[in-house]
Amino acid sequence: MEIKQKLQALKTLFSEMETALIAYSGGIDSTLVAKVARDVLGDRALAMTAVSPSLLPEELEDARIQAAEIGIAHELVETREMENPNYTANPVNRCYFCKSELHDTLKPLAREKGYPYVVDGINADDLQDYRPGIQAAKERGARSPLAELGISKLEVRQLSQLLELPWWDKPAQPCLSSRFPYGEEITVAKLHRVGRAEVYLRKLGYNTLRVRSDRDTARIEIPAEQIQSFIAAIDLPEVVKTFKDLGFVCVTLDLEGYRSGKLNDALLKA
Template sequence: MFRQLEALSELECDVLERLRDFLAAQKHVCVAYSGGVDSSLVAAIAHEQLGDQALAITGVSPSLAPHLLLEARQQAAWLGMRHQEVSTLELEDPSYTSNPQDRCYACKRELHRHLAPIAAEANGALVLDGVNQDDLGDHRPGIAAAKEAGVRSPLAELGITKATVRRLSWALGFPWWDKPAQPCLASRFPYGEAISSERLQRVGQAEAWLIDQDFDQVRVRSHGLAARVEVPEDRIADLLQPSLRRELVKTLLSLGFTSVSVDVEGLVSGKLNRG
């Protein structure tokens, strides 16, 4: 059992015990695991309670930034749990590549199409995901696809919010407890703009360069071939330092963008969902 390293409130301790009880009651589970803080908590407690009867599975495609896949691998190894990767083919599905507002539905449908046979082979394992209580009030078409596939969401079912997920992860000593939210690369394109492997790779490379410059929270929005860079408001001045600004423009143009701008509002998750 993971030892509690930091103090939790009585309510938070109760939440953690209920999550443990939920997972201990299962015989075999497969966790749809992205390496984000939510699915990592579910995977960690599943491993704690079930040992090798818990399997973390990561869907791999061009929409997953390479550094996030690396982090998912590293975190699973840190936890000591079984981890499997499966290639998904959403880029072959027009209901995904045409980038409609319910694009995430097509993505999750494809993911769970691959997870279902793996779970069946794992003694009929129950598939779990990391959807939390807050996600239920957000624009998340993928939740419907997961429900149709029979996936359970223990965090949401137990009323566990993102803030509580971070508190529990912090108390248990998970180094990624404050990891920023990292939506898939497809979220960088306005609805209706086609998504391709080439476009995803261009955005991924641009963000990787910025991460290497010590901007750990970043979005490169792609409007056609125009790049709009978002970093937290308190880091905008750093990005606009003359030498770094010149390197930013040079790098993004070399990747195939035709213009580069910096969003002076700063990074706002879900900005493209605005009406």
């Protein structure tokens, strides 16, 4: 199916839904879903963003701006996954407990507001990765239009570009809890620390990156092809000072380079 045909299929799917409440993070996937839903359904589409310590304030602001630009109604709701010890203990299925909290919060709200189900931004590529949160969403009756139509991450970007969305090339930004190795307890303070470290590096011009946190050690991941220029161009003592001011004891650079989902490598060795 060509990209324009997939766009039409997505529009048809929303037309058949008649209403849509979108679990909207402000990432490129859920924003595309929100855009098409708004185009097809008008005021019968609602974007709802879950607010918690694992969402950067800057990402929340992006979500607000993008929702306003595409014209969709946008509401916020607080989720409390940090109150669940099954989540904060950071087991390998941590994401299951996160998405359980999300959909256990959104589903009754959707029913109250007259929406038969919640729609998310899961794409076809996500189904090939280790994503225990997908199961939690399925168990609670959520629909995933991108995955249902076989739309990949690359096609999400192509569709976003076709629709002239200015953030079509926005880097992926999963929740901050994904920065910690499985088994390390997650706290609000740790989430804040790693979040501020990433924002600091983005302000230096590095948009595709992760700051992995292992206890009090920060490991900076940037694309492998940028490592040499990073070392040459950045004031490394200032970076170290900034990270230590945030509470890190040791600051390292991953010479393998950035790779999404790298912490899942430990599961393959288990």
